[in-house]
Amino acid sequence: DAGVIQSPRHEVTEMGQEVTLRCKPISGHDYLFWYRQTMMRGLELLIYFNNNVPIDDSGMPEDRFSAKMPNASFSTLKIQPSEPRDSAVYFCASSRFQGNIQYFGAGTRLSVL
Amino acid sequence: TQLLEQSPQFLSIQEGENLTVYCNSSSVFSSLQWYRQEPGEGPVLLVTVVTGGEVKKLKRLTFQFGDARKDSSLHITAAQPGDTGLYLCPRRRLLTDSWGKLQFGAGTQVVVTP
Numbered sequence: 001d002a003g004v005i006q007s008p009r010h011e012v013t014e015m016g017q018e019v020t021l022r023c024k025p026i027s028g029h030d031y032l033f034w035y036r037q038t039m040m041r042g043l044e045l046l047i048y049f050n051n052n053v054p055i056d057d058s059g060m061p062e063d064r065f066s067a068k069m070p071n072a073s074f075s076t077l078k079i080q081p082s083e084p085r086d087s088a089v090y091f092c093a094s095s096r097f098q099g100n101i102q103y104f105g106a107g108t109r110l111s112v113l
Numbered sequence: 114t115q116l117l118e119q120s121p122q123f124l125s126i127q128e129g130e131n132l133t134v135y136c137n138s139s140s141v142f143s144s145l146q147w148y149r150q151e152p153g154e155g156p157v158l159l160v161t162v163v164t165g166g167e168v169k170k171l172k173r174l175t176f177q178f179g180d181a182r183k184d185s186s187l188h189i190t191a192a193q194p195g196d197t198g199l200y201l202c203p204r205r206r207l208l209t210d211s212w213g214k215l216q217f218g219a220g221t222q223v224v225v226t227p
Contacts, residue, residue, distance in 0.1 A: 004155075035217075043156070043201065043217035056214065091155050102215070104155025 002026075004105035006092050012111045018080040021108045023092030024073055033102060034067055034077050035091040043091070049075065082112045117204050117218050125224045129191050134221040136202035137184045145185050147176055150199040150220070159187075192225045199223075 005024040013019055025032045033048040047057040052069045060067070064083070069075040079086055089109050093102040120135045136145065144163040148156035160169050162178035162185060169176045173196075175188045189196055199222050203215035 039219075042219040043203075045214060045216065048214075093155070101158050104157070106154050 004092055004094055004103050006090075006105035006108050008108060009106065010109045010111075012113065013082055014113050015083055016081045017112075018078065019082045019086075019110060019112070021077040021090050021092075021110070023075045023077070023105060025075070025092070025094030026096075026103055027073065029094035029096050029103075031095045031097070031102075032069060032075050033093040033095075034075070035093065035104075037089045037091060037107070038087075046077070079110075082110075084112045086110060087112050117202070117216070119200075119202060119218050119221050121221060122219065123222045123224075125226065126192055128194060128225055128227050131188065131190050132192055132223065133186055133188045134200050134223065135184065135186050138204065139183070141182045142178075142185075142204060143182070145178060145182075145202055145204065146215075147185070147187055148201040148203065148217075150201060151197070156199075156201055156217075189223075192223075194225050194227055197223060197225050 004026055007022045011019060031050055034046040035043050036046055037043045044059055046059045047067045048055055049069045052072060065079055067077045087110055089107045091104050091107045093104040095102045118137045124132055126132050146161045147159045149159055150156040160171060160176045162169060162176055165178060165182045166180045167178040173190045177186045185202060199220045201217050201220040203217040
């Protein structure tokens with residue numbers, strides 16, 4: 001299995017622009033998670049899905065952030081408009097069951113100038 | 114709210130030395146996981162400990178869960194440069210949560226130099 005695949009690996013954009021991060025979970029996994037990692041706050045859970053349905057988005061920082069999972073093999077995290085404080089590494093993870101191991105992608109490093 | 118602390122925040126040692134990192138909570142863990150995150154990669158699960166007093170070994174890594182299930186330690190014997198990484202011990206956000214809602218702290222950054 002190829003593991004969790006995220007794209008792009010690096011994204012540099014200007015403040016105010018829309019940013020879309022992409023994730024392909026491991027085939028057969030029912031749960032998908034989006035995390036954000038910064039030096040100040042560590043690794044934070046933003047939102048997670050079960051069977052393509054958002055279950056808990058309480059970690060999403062504000063309305064500028066949105067996430068979708070149109071099918072079992074694809075999810076997006078969108079930031080519109082982006083701000084410099086959104087600069088971080090964004091990780092996607094998936095798991096087969098709710099209590100099972102989470103497998104993380106390699107992350108997308110976002111820099112908003 | 115459970116308070117989770119990892120210590121030290123940063124540790125730099127020479128190859129061949131031993132090291133221990135700690136994970137402490139103000140409340141009881143029902144179970145605890147340790148992850149390692151290598152530079153430029155996502156975290157990878159190392160172990161899950163469930164029973165108070167439990168000790169698990171993974172090659173040169175020894176994981177211990179405190180008897181009261183409020184703390185855990187990770188000991189690395191004869192550290193290698195490949196042990197370099199960020200060590201994380203997430204907890205469930207609420208006692209009733211499944212592993213799905215993990216809350217990670219800042220972790221312990223370990224650097225092993227040749």
